[in-house]
Amino acid sequence: MKKVVVACGSGVATSQTVASKVESMLENEGINCHVEAVDIKSLDNIIDSVDVYITIVPGSKSYDVPTVNGIAFLTGMGIDEEFEKLKNLLK
Amino acid sequence: MFNDILQYILGLGAAIFLPVIMIIIGLIVKLKLKKAVIAGLTLGVAFTGMSVILDFMFGAISPVATQFVENTGIALNVIDVGWSPMAAIAWAWPYALLVFPLQIIINLVMLGFNWTNVLNVDLWNVWGKIFTATMVSAFTNNIYLGFLAATVQVVLELVVGGASQKQIQKETGIPGVTCTHYMLLQALWMNPINKLMDKIPGLNSKSFETDKIKEKLGIFSENSVMGFIVGLLLSLLAGNSVGSSLQVAIKVATALVLFPMVAKLFMQALAPIADAAGTFMKSKFKDREIYIGLDWPFMAGRSEIWIVSIILVPVELALAFLMAKFGFSNVLPLAGIVNIIVAVPALVVTNGNLIRMFILGVIFTPIYLFVSSAFAPAATALAQAVGTITIPAGQMITYFGVEAPLFRYFISTGLSGNVIGIVGLIVMAGLLAYYIKTMKKKDSETE
Numbered sequence: 001m002k003k004v005v006v007a008c009g010s011g012v013a014t015s016q017t018v019a020s021k022v023e024s025m026l027e028n029e030g031i032n033c034h035v036e037a038v039d040i041k042s043l044d045n046i047i048d049s050v051d052v053y054i055t056i057v058p059g060s061k062s063y064d065v066p067t068v069n070g071i072a073f074l075t076g077m078g079i080d081e082e083f084e085k086l087k088n089l090l091k
Numbered sequence: 092m093f094n095d096i097l098q099y100i101l102g103l104g105a106a107i108f109l110p111v112i113m114i115i116i117g118l119i120v121k122l123k124l125k126k127a128v129i130a131g132l133t134l135g136v137a138f139t140g141m142s143v144i145l146d147f148m149f150g151a152i153s154p155v156a157t158q159f160v161e162n163t164g165i166a167l168n169v170i171d172v173g174w175s176p177m178a179a180i181a182w183a184w185p186y187a188l189l190v191f192p193l194q195i196i197i198n199l200v201m202l203g204f205n206w207t208n209v210l211n212v213d214l215w216n217v218w219g220k221i222f223t224a225t226m227v228s229a230f231t232n233n234i235y236l237g238f239l240a241a242t243v244q245v246v247l248e249l250v251v252g253g254a255s256q257k258q259i260q261k262e263t264g265i266p267g268v269t270c271t272h273y274m275l276l277q278a279l280w281m282n283p284i285n286k287l288m289d290k291i292p293g294l295n296s297k298s299f300e301t302d303k304i305k306e307k308l309g310i311f312s313e314n315s316v317m318g319f320i321v322g323l324l325l326s327l328l329a330g331n332s333v334g335s336s337l338q339v340a341i342k343v344a345t346a347l348v349l350f351p352m353v354a355k356l357f358m359q360a361l362a363p364i365a366d367a368a369g370t371f372m373k374s375k376f377k378d379r380e381i382y383i384g385l386d387w388p389f390m391a392g393r394s395e396i397w398i399v400s401i402i403l404v405p406v407e408l409a410l411a412f413l414m415a416k417f418g419f420s421n422v423l424p425l426a427g428i429v430n431i432i433v434a435v436p437a438l439v440v441t442n443g444n445l446i447r448m449f450i451l452g453v454i455f456t457p458i459y460l461f462v463s464s465a466f467a468p469a470a471t472a473l474a475q476a477v478g479t480i481t482i483p484a485g486q487m488i489t490y491f492g493v494e495a496p497l498f499r500y501f502i503s504t505g506l507s508g509n510v511i512g513i514v515g516l517i518v519m520a521g522l523l524a525y526y527i528k529t530m531k532k533k534d535s536e537t538e
Contacts, residue, residue: 074268
């Protein structure tokens with residue numbers, strides 16, 4: 001199973017909001033996937049085991065992992081494109 | 092009959108009654124039964140889990156804190172438990188869930204009348220309004236005034252979020268969003284001080300390689316590291332041996348690492364409903380240009396925030412000791428010691444000037460200490476009302492971060508008729524007008 005992480009400042013509120021939303025969107029499409037909310041400070045340690053990184057902190061440190069813009073899932077603007085991108089990455 | 096059932100369920104405590112309400116709301120917003128039940132139970136688990144960790148933490152730190160007071164004569168008997176247990180306690184307030192519709196309705200009305208162009212979709216931080224309402228209710232003995240204060244806060248968040256939008260966009264590079272977190276209310280008070288600093292030469296340099304500094308200091312923002320250090324320090328100062336101090340330190344670190352993990356369960360439980368509400372609100376304003384109000388973490392990419400909140404830690408501890416000595420505060424900063432909350436409004440006000448952010452942090456830290464200490468009795472009573480949390484006699488809990496300390500303090504005291512509180516609220520209204528003016532000027536300069 002592919003692993004998706006969402007990171008925010010505390011790994012609790014914003015990242016979990018996005019993670020829950022993405023997980024239920026994927027579930028509705030029949031894609032079974034583990035979406036985890038993490039603390040941005042612990043990202044360095046786990047990024048190697050991650051398939052897709054959803055960032056809600058654009059402009060911060062970037063990684064060698066396919067990245068999706070998580071702000072879209074919060075605002076609803078551009079959410080369809082980002083979700084398509086995510087689905088393609090998980091295929 | 093209905094009343095009896097209601098009283099019975101309420102009497103079973105938050106860990107039972109909130110899941111029941113959650114399942115019912117879930118079914119109303121058309122969640123599948125399975126999802127609604129899981130969300131409800133997750134909420135109950137989150138409450139119980141939070142109580143377990145709080146009990147564990149007090150087991151480790153209470154005897155040490157008592158010894159510390161005896162050994163040093165410094166009365167630090169109020170433990171800062173951080174935002175996550177405080178959020179849990181706030182959600183357990185019997186009227187808490189009513190703040191959800193309150194925020195949504197006020198926002199929709201203000202958008203409808205064009206009084207704001209901000210849509211706050213951050214429904215997790217409804218707890219911040221609940222917390223204000225609980226404090227005001229405790230100070231005034233009047234629940235309606237609590238809701239009045241929550242209403243004022245909802246409006247202020249939208250107004251300040253709207254005024255700060257362009258500046259925040261400049262700092263983060265993200266269009267179309269703003270921050271509607273109440274921590275920004277402190278920016279109103281920081282703004283005039285920043286203006287004064289304009290006049291002091293040498294405070295304008297911005298030549299710091301902030302990313303590199305953050306890389307070096309970053310380890311101290313880990314809950315495990317900070318919990319261990321503060322636990323160890325406290326225990327050693329209390330006169331314990333190195334061995335037992337190390338044991339205390341690891342227990343405090345454990346509690347601080349587990350708090351956010353349990354807090355995540357709250358989010359998992361609330362997410363389906365928050366999402367349904369957010370989607371509903373967004374659908375109402377499809378063809379109008381609005382800014383989406385978010386929680387602060389989309390700004391977490393700015394290294395300055397982390398650097399300032401880390402280098403403030405020793406300052407906070409020194410001020411906590413000093414203020415306790417003179418009786419202005421009894422708070423031991425612990426779980427909330429990496430005080431991001433003071434750094435974010437400072438970033439917005441100073442355009443990310445590291446030195447100014449630090450100076451503002453130093454100036455404002457005593458306020459967080461004073462207000463969190465003043466709120467401790469009410470916060471402790473609220474925690475005890477949850478029913479599952481036991482706080483040792485002679486000790487209290489609070490939340491050092493307390494986000495909008497001046498607003499919360501003045502509205503709590505002001506609504507109970509205290510002159511200082513009323514004056515504070517009037518000053519704050521003036522500062523709001525000044526802030527809006529300052530931000531408008533800034534926006535026109537950069538355009």
